[in-house]
Amino acid sequence: MTTAYVVVLAVAGLVAGVLLRARLATLDHRYDDEEGTRTLGLAWVPVVCALVVPLVAVGGWRLGGWTLLVLQAVVALVLVALAAVDLDVHRLPDRMTLPLLATAVVGLAVVVAVTADTSGGVRALIAGVGLGAVYLVLAVLGGGSGMGLGDVKLAPSLGLVLGFHSWSHVVVATALAFVTGTLWGVWLLVSKRGGMRSAFAFGPHMIGAALVVLAMSGIGPVLDQL
Secondary structure: OOHHHHHHHHHHHHHHHHHHHHHHHHOOOOOHHOOOOOOOOHHHHHHHHHHHHHHHHHHEEEEEHHHHHHHHHHHHHHHHHHHHHHHHOOOOOHHHHHHHHHHHHHHHHHHHHHHHHHHHHHHHHHHHHHHHHHHHHHHHHHOOOOOOHHHHHHHHHHHHHHHHHHHHHHHHHHHHHHHHHHHHHHHHHOOOOOOOOOOOOHHHHHHHOOOOOOOOOOHHHEEEEE
C-alpha cells in the first residue's frame, strides 16, 4: 500500500463524508412525530469519514487484500451514517441495519472465496450469530428499557466484520462499547442531564468501538508511508 493509495482513500472518505452529511441533513430518516427533535450538528461526519475510512480500509487490505478493503470502507461509511441517525433520533432504522447485514454476509463470502480463508469465514459467522444473540438476550432482559432491537440488528454485522479478523477484535470492541456506554451514563448522572432511567443511544458506542478496533489494524501501515 503506497502513500498515493492512502491519500486517495482519505480523499475518497472526505468526499463520501461530505455527501453523507448532505444526505443526513435532509432528515429523511425521521418519522413525522420526530420532526420537532433538536437537530444535532453534522460537521463531524466528513472529518470522521476522512480519518476512519483510510485506516479501516488499509486494515482490511492488510488482512484480506482489495476485496476486504472495499468491504470495510463501505461498512465504515454505513456505520458512520447509522451513528449519526442514532444520535439524532435514538433509533437504528431497519432500512439501514438490514442492508448492512446483507452487505457484510455477501461481502465476506466474496472475501473468503478470493482469499480462501475459510477459518476466518467460519469465525466471522460464529461471531456474527453470537454477538447478535448476546444483544438479543440483553434486550429481552432489559424489557425495553435497555438495549433496543436496533442494537440487536446491528450486532451481527459488527460481529461478522470483527470476527473475520480475530476473536480479540470481537471481545475488545464489545468490551470497549460497554465501557464507553457506562462512562457516558455516569456522566449523564453526574452532570444531571439524565437520571437512572434516562435512555441514551447505545448504537454510537457499538459503532465507535468497532471502528476504533478495525482502524487499529490500519494505523501501522499508514504510518509506515508517512
